[in-house]
Amino acid sequence: MSTTPRIAIVGGGLGGLVCARVLQRHGVSVTVFEREATADSRSQGGTLDIREDTGQVGLRAAGLLDEFLALSRPEGQESRLMDRSATLLRHHLPEPGDTGAPEIDRGHLRTLLLDSLTPGSVRWDHAVEKAVPLPEGTARLEFAHGGAEEFDLVVGADGAWSRVRRALSDAQPAYSGVMFVEGRFNDVDRRFPAIAEQVGQGMMWAKAGRLSVVAQRNAGAHIRVYSAFRGPLDWHEGLDLADTAAVRARLLGMYEGFDESLLDLMRANDGAFTHWPVYVLPVPHTWNRVPGVTLLGDAAHLMPPVGVGANLAMLDGAELAQAVIDRPGIDEAVAAYEKVMLARSADQAAVTADMLATLVPDTDSTEADFPDFLG
Template sequence: MSAIDGKKIAIVGGGPGGLTLARLLQMHGAEVAVYERDTSRDARIQGSALDLHEDSGLAALQAAGLMDAFWANHRSDLDRLRLTDQHGTILHDHQRTMSGAGKRPEIERGPLRELLLESLHADTVHWDRKLESAVHHDGKVALQFADGDTVLADIVIGCDGANSRLRAFVTPNRPYYVGITLVEGSVPAAKDTVPELWDLLGGAALMALGNERTLGMGTKPDGSLLFYAGVKSPVPNGKQQLEEAGTAGKRKAWFYANFEGWSERWAPLFAEASSLVWRPLLSCPADQYWDSLPNATLIGDAAHVMPPYAGEGVNMAMLDALVLSRQLLNGRDAASAITAYETEMFARMRHMAEDTMSNTEIFYAPDASTKVVAMFQGFARRSSGDVPVSAASN
């Protein structure tokens, strides 16, 4: 008998972590429902590609029996990260490991979500369900949704991201702003609209660094280009200014004002962008802790959001799902299973959060281009598969 026998399990959030958890539990007969705020499975663009790591994201997919589906959908073309300075001078090309020991193959968020959805029972995911609050109710948890519906569950897991609505039910802890904001933009038909930058990108991914700013970009299967412009700022106070920049000229002016000392060659990204989204970066304290509840917990960004500069966000969410599923399937009761999961998660994420914040400081240092190149050259030396393929300048 396991901790989930005869229990109704509610998962709030249908991202990679929540769907992986649902799959792992359903494989063992659990009664699972996923409540997702998106109106349908294809309601949103799913963002940048993800590199899944052998000991976390890929391990979870292996346990879920989904490796064949993963390899059928992975992007073998995203095998290099190009590093440049703020002028576009190429400093280093980092060859990513796509197979063998230490592999980190890439997959788009959309196909990853789709293969996870396809692995679930047809009626598992309930779309257009925005959580408003959660309350204790006779030993269960009552989930109250924006449409007025209330759902009772024996066990609830919050997988609803950085701005989790379930977090307040589990812990008083709140993420803090790390002093960096990303502006996400998408450029359609990029080969034609921004040809010089398309050529500089070289068909893979690129990160430009300088003057306490970053600009990352990558190709999408539809020929568009997704970019993230990172601005170091003590307060996230530029959202209205950016949203009001409705013309190409105003968007370029925003770039010039916020990327002082950067080459004009990057300005077409902002002029040609079909959309710009303001994303202040948040982090939970590395040493966070809360007293476990007997019937509710958090995974992924809901539990431990952090900046993206270690590539661990989705991997840790999927590893959370793997660890929690094993505890629930092997534990004698939900309370002890949740406590065991959270104990492991707190210890693991303390080190991960510290490493991530250290990386973040490097990416936004005054001499970031030198430090980041050295960091990636170190990766190459430590891995038999990751080797530098160039260090030329153009």
């Protein structure tokens, strides 16, 4: 480009960090604004399968694919499908050398990306209040703690409840009707060998009617379990979510008829439960081009958590960065990026909606309704 653009990325998640890393590899400076106080302010969540046609494309552009593969768990591609009686219906074991979608804990991947950036690239404890497009085609960031800065391009990578999105779209996430209730097991191989054996090295999914339970192995002998069901946002009405025993009793009642080994996934977990309502953006989510501002990842296309979102966010980040590098001007670059990204995200949002409906149907289902997702 003829001049060095001033680029801000709002949000230090995977997509924003891939974008920043690719830009820096090509000599384009960038500042990442993150509302968290430090990189260790909170848990970054569970495990991710990083796919060779999306997330790994972004990591290759970032020059980090080999480092990722060294950290990842290809054995985590194992998957098991069971019915409510814990009968194994399908079992997929990855072939030796299979790196099509190896697992990695989100926190480990985020650390890899953070460590790859030029020191000082991330401004921690900088919550953005809003992005304001300016007449000359730039945009101003206004911060929650006061102060403002102007940039040639503001990239909203700030997730489901994006403040940057408001500069482009009035859309807000809507509750999908699906609730995930999470429990965790620590040191599972030593303390809960039967659960460790049942889950295996990857993912175990048991389903019956309108109920599912999914268990995923994380690094360090940890397992996360998700009880997934349809219900109102106030499904816990009359229940104190901080009362672990009461939440456990409610879940066990809902899953009555499931095998005792599956119920153990709800009755023996460590610590409190966490409940995660599944929110989504409208499909398709589009906007009219606004110079100086764009979106990537969940800020652009919030989808159900079925293994697609993080991969698309990293691909978005790499493609946006490459467009900025390749095109003579910011607006031309963003227009080219959005044309591809918006079409792709509309297609993938429809796919993930179907996947969620399979995971947690709104009508009773049978084994015949299980997708052929194993192997």
